[in-house]
Amino acid sequence: MKTNDNFAYDLEVGQRGENIFADLLTGKKIEVKTDFIASRTGNLYVEFECWGKRTGLATTKADFWVFLIMKQGTNKNEFGLNEIEIIKFVSTNRLKTICREWLKHNEKVKGGRESNAFGCLIKINDI
Numbered sequence: 275m276k277t278n279d280n281f282a283y284d285l286e287v288g289q290r291g292e293n294i295f296a297d298l299l300t301g302k303k304i305e306v307k308t309d310f311i312a313s314r315t316g317n318l319y320v321e322f323e324c325w326g327k328r329t330g331l332a333t334t335k336a337d338f339w340v341f342l343i344m345k346q347g348t349n350k351n352e353f354g355l356n357e358i359e360i361i362k363f364v365s366t367n368r369l370k371t372i373c374r375e376w377l378k379h380n381e382k383v384k385g386g387r388e389s390n391a392f393g394c395l396i397k398i399n400d401i
Contacts, residue, residue, distance in 0.1 A: 305336035305366075310350055312343045312398055313359050320373055321385055321393040330393065331373060336366050343398065362401040372396055 312318050318341055321330030331339075343360040344353060364372075376394045385391030 302337040303335055304338045304340055305334055306340045306342065308342045308344065310344045310348055313346050316398055317395040318398060318401065319385060319393050320369065320396055321391050322373065324391040331370060334366055339364055339366060339369050360398065362398065364401050372400055
């Protein structure tokens with residue numbers, strides 16, 4: 275690709291990327307997960323079972339998953355754009371591959387102390 279120290283050229287390249295991203299999302303289903311713990315633990319919890327039935331990643335119809343990783347100490351009742359620390363965007367197929375690989379080496383994890391949900395813990399940087 276030709277390079278140039280020219281704002282107009284850089285703008286054109288940036289707009290091309292924006293258009294590709296917009297085309298990527300057009301007509302797609304996106305599952306958004308808001309995570310208040312991952313910034314502290316470094317892990318994202320991905321559910322795939324609850325009450326002995328397939329749920330979450332195992333049954334999703336979404337094309338992509340978005341993880342909104344909130345800053346530590348964010349109030350679950352009052353949060354907005356300013357509380358987002360990291361956004362991870364991943365195709366559902368890629369996330370399934372990551373979780374299957376994780377499950378080859380790990381046992382499924384409960385979703386909470388008294389939860390009947392199970393899933394896997396994926397390192398934020400693995401997405």
